[in-house]
Amino acid sequence: MSTDLTASAEGEATRAEVEPRLQSVEIAKTPISDDLTLDRNAIDAIMAKNQTKLVVLIGGSRAGKTSLLAVLFHKFLKGAVESVAFAGSESLPAFARMLAAISVQNRISRASMPRTTPSGDYFGVHLKLAHKNRLTDYIFIDISGEMYRDAGRHASFIPPLKFIRRADFVGLVLDGSKICNPAKRESEFQQLFAVTKRLVDTNTLQPSAEAAIVFTKIDTWDDDSVEPMAAHYSDKLVVSFPWRHIRRIDTAALPRNKEIDDTGLSALLATIIEAPAFCISSKGTRVGVSGLPTSWYARFGTE
Numbered sequence: 001m002s003t004d005l006t007a008s009a010e011g012e013a014t015r016a017e018v019e020p021r022l023q024s025v026e027i028a029k030t031p032i033s034d035d036l037t038l039d040r041n042a043i044d045a046i047m048a049k050n051q052t053k054l055v056v057l058i059g060g061s062r063a064g065k066t067s068l069l070a071v072l073f074h075k076f077l078k079g080a081v082e083s084v085a086f087a088g089s090e091s092l093p094a095f096a097r098m099l100a101a102i103s104v105q106n107r108i109s110r111a112s113m114p115r116t117t118p119s120g121d122y123f124g125v126h127l128k129l130a131h132k133n134r135l136t137d138y139i140f141i142d143i144s145g146e147m148y149r150d151a152g153r154h155a156s157f158i159p160p161l162k163f164i165r166r167a168d169f170v171g172l173v174l175d176g177s178k179i180c181n182p183a184k185r186e187s188e189f190q191q192l193f194a195v196t197k198r199l200v201d202t203n204t205l206q207p208s209a210e211a212a213i214v215f216t217k218i219d220t221w222d223d224d225s226v227e228p229m230a231a232h233y234s235d236k237l238v239v240s241f242p243w244r245h246i247r248r249i250d251t252a253a254l255p256r257n258k259e260i261d262d263t264g265l266s267a268l269l270a271t272i273i274e275a276p277a278f279c280i281s282s283k284g285t286r287v288g289v290s291g292l293p294t295s296w297y298a299r300f301g302t303e
């Protein structure tokens, strides 16, 4: 159903009446609500239908996780990215909500992303992507900042995050704007390190998953001293865990400087696309999915 805002029939708003109201809605400050995220049943249903890769982003509150997903989707709307094309999504309302926040009046670089809801453990969206004549489903999970903080504090917060075991790709997200702040960089890193350690120690995060250390907001790195710090933290994460394969990706999804186009999104996507698909077998071990019956990788919400 479409609404003609110019209609002036009784009871209907005219364009002149509606526009000021639209402008006064603080779209960017409204949290992404629970009902826009895919719940566990919806994720299981997608995974049961087709081979699905699970991508998990782990990082602190306001680190820029949701912005990465929103801007990735925005790039797909303009065309293929690295020969990967958008082929559908069961999360269009969620992406629309995210884009509404960042594209108000086309000021994408001055946008403010709504907070991922604090009441849930995670925010999940779906993308179906076409690559090399193949369609693959992807579930992207953005762990809420609160859940992340709690996971660093105490082991009792880990069980709700058990689904991370199923991840095919894990992005360890570090807020670049904090890395360039001497007062905040060490605690930003230590928190990610503590959460990663707890997840690995509890066998929740499997270092056999493809992983990346993702620095965000690198448009804020205007000082030469930041890069050696980033390299130091990245090296420490690399050597401290038995990763199968891990790389560093520097990103700026929503650079404040309009001259800089979004950075690192294509590299992030390429890494995710190339990550081999795995699943957890009924014995709890990690196995490749090729050739396995579909039910083997439909394991998000259930054990």
Ligand SMILES: Nc1nc2c(ncn2[C@@H]2O[C@H](COP(=O)(O)OP(=O)(O)OP(=O)(O)O)[C@@H](O)[C@H]2O)c(=O)[nH]1
Pocket (backbone or CB within 6 Å): 059, 060, 061, 062, 063, 064, 065, 066, 067, 068, 111, 112, 113, 114, 115, 116, 117, 142, 143, 144, 145, 146, 216, 217, 218, 219, 220, 251, 252, 253, 254, 255, 256
């Ligand atoms: N300078 C700069 N700011 C960015 C960039 N990407 C995101 N931001 C800003 O960082 C803030 C937080 O971004 P989000 O994507 O909401 O972060 P999040 O990690 O999802 O946060 P939670 O949902 O609270 O866990 C927003 O105000 C964004 O506009 C970037 O590349 N550069």
Ligand SMILES: [Mg+2]
Pocket (backbone or CB within 6 Å): 065, 066, 067, 114, 115, 116, 142
């Ligand atoms: Mg978020």
